[in-house]
Amino acid sequence: MSIESADDNPTSSPGPNQAVGVDVGGSGIKGGIVDLDTGELVGERYKVLTPQPATPQAVAAGIRDVVEHFDWNGPVGVALPVVVTSGIARTAANIDKAWIGTDIYELLGAELGGRRLSVLNDADAAGMAEDRYGAGKDYKGVVMLLTFGTGIGSAIMFNGVLIPNTELGHMHVGKKEAEHQASSKVKEDNDLSYSEWAVEVSKVLAAYEALFWPEVFIAGGGISRKAHKWIPHLTNRTPVVPATLQNTAGIVGAAMAVVAGLRP
Structure with a gap:
């Protein structure tokens, strides 16, 4: 399922001002550990194929795979191609329409355990990253x-x-x-x-x-x-x-969101 991977010994413990960001797209779910002092990835990003159909449970499992690749126990931000209000997906673009009405924090909380979590729209994540670092x-x-x-x-x-x-x-x-x-x-x-x-x-x-x-x-x-x-x-x-920032913008913005405690 992996397309590209980080080094053989990915970082497992959160460093100062670091978080994992995950960006969900129509073809791939990619993530990385982000150093928020610089807006750069710590090591390489990791990517898995977006499941087809891209149902909530299937995508959540893909997000878990990306996070677990880094053996990461710190905060996780997720960028999704949906409008998010009060933690609920209100739209679905390039993913299954079953996302509409899904409680995203309940879904991802079950997959990611007790990790601190933030979820936001993918364009919003990219905008945050470009505004601060790009x-x-x-x-x-x-x-x-x-x-x-x-x-x-x-x-x-x-x-x-x-x-x-x-x-x-x-x-x-x-x-x-x-x-x-x-x-x-x-x-x-x-x-x-x-x-x-x-x-x-x-x-x-x-x-x-x-x-x-x-x-x-x-x-x-x-x-x-x-x-x-x-x-x-x-x-x-x-x-x-x-x-x-190109391919890293959504990852970086998602990491920014969880460190800032953003929960639209």
Whole structure:
């Protein structure tokens, strides 16, 4: 089940200001021990395949496998592709719809024993990490992360404080939801050039900035790796910068959440 692993002797006891973060995606469940003084992983991350179907119990078992790989008895943060309020999953993206209505702390508490636990939306976790350690670290005020993929994920930070579960990809801009206009899937499905796609992204960003007046947009998702091909074509007012943490952002943000005692 393992895809990539840490060294032969993973850390087992929590160091100062360390936690395990686990990021659950549609294809993989990946985790690592995070040094929150630096935002870097201690050793390599470890990844297992996301079970199919990705039911709550099956995914919980995968999360347990990742945590137990590190022989870890300290705090654990988990990033999930769901909206979380009062510990309950309210939506389900890229995982089984059986997650909706699940008490996540009851589920994961049974799998992870007495470990201190925090669970949050995956875009929110990535936003927290980018804001503190990544592309947003030099900005004050409102910082917005947007992940461009199958949909558009969002996270809003204000002076380092998360405003959870914003789900701005579902906001209507004109006659369509934003993610039906400007996700990277829309670019692929309609065979748009980067400059053509940037026109649609600019419309969405202009709508967001009119409401929230951010200091910066951080562009995440796989297409951010080609930011030089489309960010220069954007016409909205607010600066847009590519995310820098890439595959570790969700892991780092999840670890941040549990150390901060965040439980949305």
